[in-house]
Amino acid sequence: MDIPRDKLLEIYERMVTIRKFEDRVHDEYAAGRIPGFVHLYAGEEAVAVGVCAHLSDADSITSTHRGHGHCIAKGVDVNEMMAELYGRATGACKGKGGSMHIADIDRGMLGANGIVGGGVPLACGAALTAQVQGTGAVAVSFFGDGGANEGTFHEGLNLAAIWKLPAIFVVENNRYAQSTSVKYASAGGDIAARAQSYGIPGVTVDGLDLFDVYETTGAAIDRARAGEGPTLLECQTYRFYGHYEGDTQGYRSREEIEEYRTKHCAIQRFRDRVTEQGLLGDDELDAIDGQVADAIEASVEFAANSPFPDASEVTTDVYVNYEEAI
Amino acid sequence: MGEERTMSLGLAIREALHQEMERDTSVIIMGEDIVGGAGSDEPGAEDSWGGPMGITRGLVGKFGHNRVRDTPISEAGFVGAAVGAAATGLRPIAALMFIDFFGIPMDQIYNQGAKLRYMFGGKAKVPMVVRALIGAGVNAAAQHSQSLYSIFTHIPGLKVVIPTTPYDAKGLMISAIRDDDPVFFLEHKTLLGEKGHVPEEPYTVPLGVAEIRREGDDVTVVAIAKMVNVALSAAETLEAEGVSVEVIDPRTLSPLDGETILDSVEKTGRLVIVDEDTPRCSLATDIAALAADEAFYSLEAPIKRITAPHTPVPFSPTLENAYIPSQERVVAAIQEVVSV
Numbered sequence: 001m002d003i004p005r006d007k008l009l010e011i012y013e014r015m016v017t018i019r020k021f022e023d024r025v026h027d028e029y030a031a032g033r034i035p036g037f038v039h040l041y042a043g044e045e046a047v048a049v050g051v052c053a054h055l056s057d058a059d060s061i062t063s064t065h066r067g068h069g070h071c072i073a074k075g076v077d078v079n080e081m082m083a084e085l086y087g088r089a090t091g092a093c094k095g096k097g098g099s100m101h102i103a104d105i106d107r108g109m110l111g112a113n114g115i116v117g118g119g120v121p122l123a124c125g126a127a128l129t130a131q132v133q134g135t136g137a138v139a140v141s142f143f144g145d146g147g148a149n150e151g152t153f154h155e156g157l158n159l160a161a162i163w164k165l166p167a168i169f170v171v172e173n174n175r176y177a178q179s180t181s182v183k184y185a186s187a188g189g190d191i192a193a194r195a196q197s198y199g200i201p202g203v204t205v206d207g208l209d210l211f212d213v214y215e216t217t218g219a220a221i222d223r224a225r226a227g228e229g230p231t232l233l234e235c236q237t238y239r240f241y242g243h244y245e246g247d248t249q250g251y252r253s254r255e256e257i258e259e260y261r262t263k264h265c266a267i268q269r270f271r272d273r274v275t276e277q278g279l280l281g282d283d284e285l286d287a288i289d290g291q292v293a294d295a296i297e298a299s300v301e302f303a304a305n306s307p308f309p310d311a312s313e314v315t316t317d318v319y320v321n322y323e324e325a326i
Numbered sequence: 327m328g329e330e331r332t333m334s335l336g337l338a339i340r341e342a343l344h345q346e347m348e349r350d351t352s353v354i355i356m357g358e359d360i361v362g363g364a365g366s367d368e369p370g371a372e373d374s375w376g377g378p379m380g381i382t383r384g385l386v387g388k389f390g391h392n393r394v395r396d397t398p399i400s401e402a403g404f405v406g407a408a409v410g411a412a413a414t415g416l417r418p419i420a421a422l423m424f425i426d427f428f429g430i431p432m433d434q435i436y437n438q439g440a441k442l443r444y445m446f447g448g449k450a451k452v453p454m455v456v457r458a459l460i461g462a463g464v465n466a467a468a469q470h471s472q473s474l475y476s477i478f479t480h481i482p483g484l485k486v487v488i489p490t491t492p493y494d495a496k497g498l499m500i501s502a503i504r505d506d507d508p509v510f511f512l513e514h515k516t517l518l519g520e521k522g523h524v525p526e527e528p529y530t531v532p533l534g535v536a537e538i539r540r541e542g543d544d545v546t547v548v549a550i551a552k553m554v555n556v557a558l559s560a561a562e563t564l565e566a567e568g569v570s571v572e573v574i575d576p577r578t579l580s581p582l583d584g585e586t587i588l589d590s591v592e593k594t595g596r597l598v599i600v601d602e603d604t605p606r607c608s609l610a611t612d613i614a615a616l617a618a619d620e621a622f623y624s625l626e627a628p629i630k631r632i633t634a635p636h637t638p639v640p641f642s643p644t645l646e647n648a649y650i651p652s653q654e655r656v657v658a659a660i661q662e663v664v665s666v
Binding site (some may be wrong): 097 | 352354392393398400403404405406407408409410411412413414415416418430433434437438440442443444445446447448449450452458460482483484485507544548580581
């Protein structure tokens with residue numbers, strides 16, 4: 001599949017943005033400037049970007065606790081994201097959501113999600129809207145190998161299959177659900193094969209290869225838009241950081257992590273391929289690296305210089321407001 | 327002419343669904359067997375159920391399968407899909423059959439639907455209705471007879487509605503569908519056959535506004551769901567004894583119309599709460615706390631709560647009858663507080 005040059009540049013820019021954003025959040029968190037829980041997406045960039053490269057704002061995605069990558073891939077503003085992590089009033093959710101709840105409905109980003117498997121039915125709902133209204137939009141649900149063991153996964157696939165919803169279910173199999181190996185927790189060992197139970201295509205994808213993700217997703221999305229129903233994609237990938245920031249990672253070796261960082265880095269693989277094939281030049285890729293570094297630096301400045309939300313914000317945006325009612 | 331028109335509470339809900347689906351094509355309804363007979367080759371199988379009480383019968387013929395959908399028995403799947411559909415532009419109604427089944431989709435309800443707008447800093451709109459049957463009285467035992475509304479009123483953000491008259495059922499359902507937030511519309515099994523006046527044209531009954539069902543001076547009785555009828559009967563009985571009872575039907579449990587309750591308590595100086603739900607950390611307890619906080623100096627007697635015992639709902643008719651608050655218990659409680 002030929003990817004237009006502009007698209008290749010955008011893909012690279014998004015992947016590098018995710019990597020640099022996450023590396024910076026890692027540092028900011030370690031420095032004590034970001035409160036709460038943070039789960040980093042570095043290493044898995046090819047999945048979010050390879051999928052979202054096919055989507056417009058009219059298409060919806062649901063995400064996970066490890067959601068920064070999906071947000072960036074779907075076009076959420078990094079200033080607003082960093083400010084949200086900082087808990088500031090200028091954040092994507094006015095400081096009311098934090099890392100695990102960044103959302104941008106206008107961009108079809110229906111939220112990171114603190115509940116494993118929580119987004120699967122929501123994506124079915126977004127796909128249902130598209131089907132009922134005949135908009136031609138699709139919905140993508142990202143979740144992990146852990147999420148594929150939740151009841152919502154099975155309910156969602158079944159529902160989407162019987163109704164032929166325009167949905168794509170993307171398993172990001174990064175081999176560990178928290179500290180638990182997929183080898184222990186996932187019966188059958190082949191998550192993509194679970195699609196067979198629901199009579200829909202299930203495809204195993206090299207989630208560290210942007211081109212494999214892009215091509216496979218493109219076919220799944222074409223199928224969904226054509227009214228042929230959902231697809232399950234199992235993208236095999238790896239997270240560079242721990243489950244959460246602060247994870248001591250006793251469940252995997254330093255050598256394993258190092259091997260993925262050095263030999264299976266999705267961004268390096270992309271870069272090697274596009275330069276070897278003469279699709280993009282090192283100079284323009286380096287230029288993107290520089291621009292992204294500046295943008296991330298600016299996002300931290302934006303966040304750090306933004307005000308905290310006023311305490312009066314505690315009681316706004318809830319559907320039922322008892323301060324008024326009583 | 328309109329004054330003459332009566333129908334059951336269940337049919338009033340059906341009429342509201344028809345009129346709103348006709349008015350607004352973004353309204354869809356889905357749930358287990360709400361049409362019935364899906365996938366069957368039997369002649370006449372389609373629409374053979376219309377939901378557990380037949381309320382949704384006829385919708386599919388008028389609005390089609392795109393907007394009227396039988397779901398698999400998959401509560402997390404379709405309730406969650408209702409949340410996602412609501413966040414992306416539809417006004418879905420999810421029919422949960424019995425409220426007792428809420429455990430399966432609960433994450434989609436309380437962690438997703440109830441919280442989206444708040445977590446997202448005000449950006450999300452989740453206009454959805456969850457319909458479910460509540461209540462004891464038909465010997466359906468522990469897993470098909472609960473009230474459980476206190477669990478939903480406890481969760482910040484959820485709206486909870488219980489109609490007790492056909493008029494309110496239609497008007498509250500129309501309000502619930504038009505509301506931009508998640509609304510639990512709870513239907514007491516034993517009230518679905520209640521008959522009453524229902525105007526033909528669409529109308530709304532506002533959410534969050536209680537109704538004084540009977541005016542009185544000596545004691546305020548706040549009664550929920552079927553207990554409204556029990557309280558009204560008790561009030562009638564006590565009228566002969568010269569006790570004047572005011573009966574309030576909150577109609578919406580969240581947001582609760584505390585003002586109407588407090589105004590009444592300030593007038594009567596006495597409060598009895600009648601609730602079929604279990605008593606601990608419940609709506610009855612919450613209303614008692616509200617009165618103790620806000621109307622303490624108006625109270626001339628201790629607040630009394632008449633509720634079910636803190637047990638599961640039993641099966642045997644004799645046990646279930648003992649479980650449900652009786653008119654005798656309500657009468658005795660009122661007599662006790664007015665004697666102080």
